[in-house]
Amino acid sequence: MRTSNRRWASRVYLRALSLVDFRSYPSLDLTLTPGVVVLRGANGEGKTNLVEAIRFAGTQDSHRVASTAPLVRDGADRAVIRVVVVREDREARVELELTPGKATRARINGGPLPRAREALGLLRTVLFAPEDLALVKGDPAERRGFLDDLLVARAPRYAGVRADYERVLRQRATLLKSAGSAGRVARRGGDLGTLDVWDGHLARFGSELLVARLELVEALRPLVDKAYAAVAGTGPGVALSYRSTVAGSRREEVAEAMRAEMTRLRVAEVERGVCLVGPHRDDLLLSLGPLPARGYASQGESWSLALALRLASYELLRGDGGEPVLLLDDVFAELDSTRRRRLAELVASAEQVILTAAVGADVPRFDAVAAHDVAAGTVRRVN
Amino acid sequence: MYEGAVQDLIDELGRLPGVGPKSAQRIAFHLLAANPADVRRLVDALTQVKEKVRFCRVCGNVAEAEECRICRDPRRDQASICVVEESKDVVAIEKTREFRGRYHVLGGAISPIEGIGPDDLRIRELLARLQDGAVTEVILATDPNLEGEATATYLARLLGPLRLRVTRLASGLPVGGDLEYADEVTLGRAFEGRRLLEA
Numbered sequence: 213m214r215t216s217n218r219r220w221a222s223r224v225y226l227r228a229l230s231l232v233d234f235r236s237y238p239s240l241d242l243t244l245t246p247g248v249v250v251l252r253g254a255n256g257e258g259k260t261n262l263v264e265a266i267r268f269a270g271t272q273d274s275h276r277v278a279s280t281a282p283l284v285r286d287g288a289d290r291a292v293i294r295v296v297v298v299r300e301d302r303e304a305r306v307e308l309e310l311t312p313g314k315a316t317r318a319r320i321n322g323g324p325l326p327r328a329r330e331a332l333g334l335l336r337t338v339l340f341a342p343e344d345l346a347l348v349k350g351d352p353a354e355r356r357g358f359l360d361d362l363l364v365a366r367a368p369r370y371a372g373v374r375a376d377y378e379r380v381l382r383q384r385a386t387l388l389k390s391a392g393s394a395g396r397v398a399r400r401g402g403d404l405g406t407l408d409v410w411d412g413h414l415a416r417f418g419s420e421l422l423v424a425r426l427e428l429v430e431a432l433r434p435l436v437d438k439a440y441a442a443v444a445g446t447g448p449g450v451a452l453s454y455r456s457t458v459a460g461s462r463r464e465e466v467a468e469a470m471r472a473e474m475t476r477l478r479v480a481e482v483e484r485g486v487c488l489v490g491p492h493r494d495d496l497l498l499s500l501g502p503l504p505a506r507g508y509a510s511q512g513e514s515w516s517l518a519l520a521l522r523l524a525s526y527e528l529l530r531g532d533g534g535e536p537v538l539l540l541d542d543v544f545a546e547l548d549s550t551r552r553r554r555l556a557e558l559v560a561s562a563e564q565v566i567l568t569a570a571v572g573a574d575v576p577r578f579d580a581v582a583a584h585d586v587a588a589g590t591v592r593r594v595n
Numbered sequence: 596m597y598e599g600a601v602q603d604l605i606d607e608l609g610r611l612p613g614v615g616p617k618s619a620q621r622i623a624f625h626l627l628a629a630n631p632a633d634v635r636r637l638v639d640a641l642t643q644v645k646e647k648v649r650f651c652r653v654c655g656n657v658a659e660a661e662e663c664r665i666c667r668d669p670r671r672d673q674a675s676i677c678v679v680e681e682s683k684d685v686v687a688i689e690k691t692r693e694f695r696g697r698y699h700v701l702g703g704a705i706s707p708i709e710g711i712g713p714d715d716l717r718i719r720e721l722l723a724r725l726q727d728g729a730v731t732e733v734i735l736a737t738d739p740n741l742e743g744e745a746t747a748t749y750l751a752r753l754l755g756p757l758r759l760r761v762t763r764l765a766s767g768l769p770v771g772g773d774l775e776y777a778d779e780v781t782l783g784r785a786f787e788g789r790r791l792l793e794a
Contacts, residue, residue: 406749
């Protein structure tokens with residue numbers, strides 16, 4: 213992560229965060245500085261809510277919940293997140309309005325956008341949180357989500373590809389279920405005909421997503437290995453491999469393979485009423501030395517690996533141009549002193565790091581820190 | 596919550612597409628304050644639309660007779676049929692005055708999630724219209740979204756063996772727009788559908 217020579221080449225940081233009726237905050241105005249920002253407070257005082265709001269401003273989704281309803285303060289109709297992003301000395305004001313049950317609305321510098329999606333990518337963040345242990349120990353869905361989120365952060369276009377793919381998947385799964393339960397596929401040509409149509413769409417969007425993931429894994433591979441070595445010191449090398457339901461690495465090839473596999477598994481798909489082929493069944497396999505990380509890695513190794521995945525994402529986004537803001541939510545508490553020190557060294561070179569810590573928790577010493585106290589819905593600068 | 600009739604009206608209005616609770620409340624109070632004659636006209640219009648309007652026997656478009664105005668018009672080209680999802684799409688295409696053929700309204704698009712399969716659309720009626728060989732071109736003008744595309748693909752395969760010209764409306768850049776403002780999906784489609792310029 214040593215990049216002092218290009219540190220000022222494409223500086224991006226968050227200068228301000230304002231919240232209205234977001235989670236526990238009726239209203240908040242917070243001024244932020246580049247460098248290390250520490251948000252300190254007792255548990256349950258709303259530190260993670262701040263990190264969640266910042267991440268939401270970049271990705272328009274929460275790392276904790278799937279819908280926007282829990283993000284709106286109890287009793288309020290909607291929540292507003294406003295951030296000021298400084299990019300090469302130019303400021304952009306991004307405002308997001310979250311209304312449960314409705315699409316999020318976005319404004320940039322006061323001007324409304326036709327689709328909130330167009331504000332994606334203006335603020336890029338990489339968040340490392342205690343939940344990330346699931347990247348190593350959890351289900352494949354966690355790792356697929358990791359890859360897809362990173363794809364969208366690199367190229368917002370993939371938000372559309374991902375949404376289209378998920379929609380085709382739902383349409384096709386519903387068709388399979390109804391066809392299976394009524395025995396209609398066997399009996400009538402009509403439904404079989406539409407299944408072919410959905411096969412085609414699934415292969416089209418699925419191949420686009422899958423090929424993008426494969427390229428992403430290639431790009432991440434050396435970075436994860438390097439980040440793991442940096443966090444854990446020495447140790448077995450990290451290997452990443454992508455396990456897919458189909459072979460191939462070019463789009464046409466993958467699409468063709470998906471169609472062929474769907475034809476082969478047709479009976480099983482109809483019987484079970486689920487789509488058995490496509491990137492939604494894939495996994496990113498992580499191993500340390502010769503052993504798979506899931507089930508074999510120790511707690512410390514799992515933490516290091518999860519952290520390495522996030523730091524590698526950070527490096528990748530940084531390499532694309534425009535530094536992401538690094539968010540560390542209560543992670544120093546989870547690491548032993550050696551790893552804590554190494555992480556502190558790594559993040560000291562970041563343009564902006566916003567980290568949370570419980571009162572009394574061990575936080576490494578940084579040269580220049582903007583410290584804030586978080587208590588009862590207020591945030592106060594203390595130095 | 597309001598009392599009795601007012602709340603009933605708000606609830607009914609709120610069930611209409613595109614009307615949220617706030618708008619429903621606004622419309623309800625507008626009607627309360629309005630001239631009784633104006634409200635009567637609205638009531639009549641609503642009653643008439645359910646009593647008089649039916650669907651064209653041939654194309655499925657809204658009509659006030661057995662057949663709609665377009666199907667009855669002898670000047671219309673009998674050789675081409677434009678297939679759309681809803682009656683409102685007919686109105687949209689008619690405004691262009693580009694198309695002189697006739698229409699076929701499917702009544703929706705294939706969407707398993709909503710329980711709509713090919714049998715729920717007016718596809719059998721479309722095939723019946725193509726039987727006598729008078730029609731030589733079918734233009735698929737379903738919406739350019741996932742379900743519309745799926746419906747178009749399905750129809751294209753179904754019509755394949757019939758020796759017709761089956762075309763799909765182009766999708767791409769808006770006229771009078773700037774390239775830089777087009778979203779990636781639209782721009783990508785425009786690339787896919789690019790055509791040779793005749794010098």
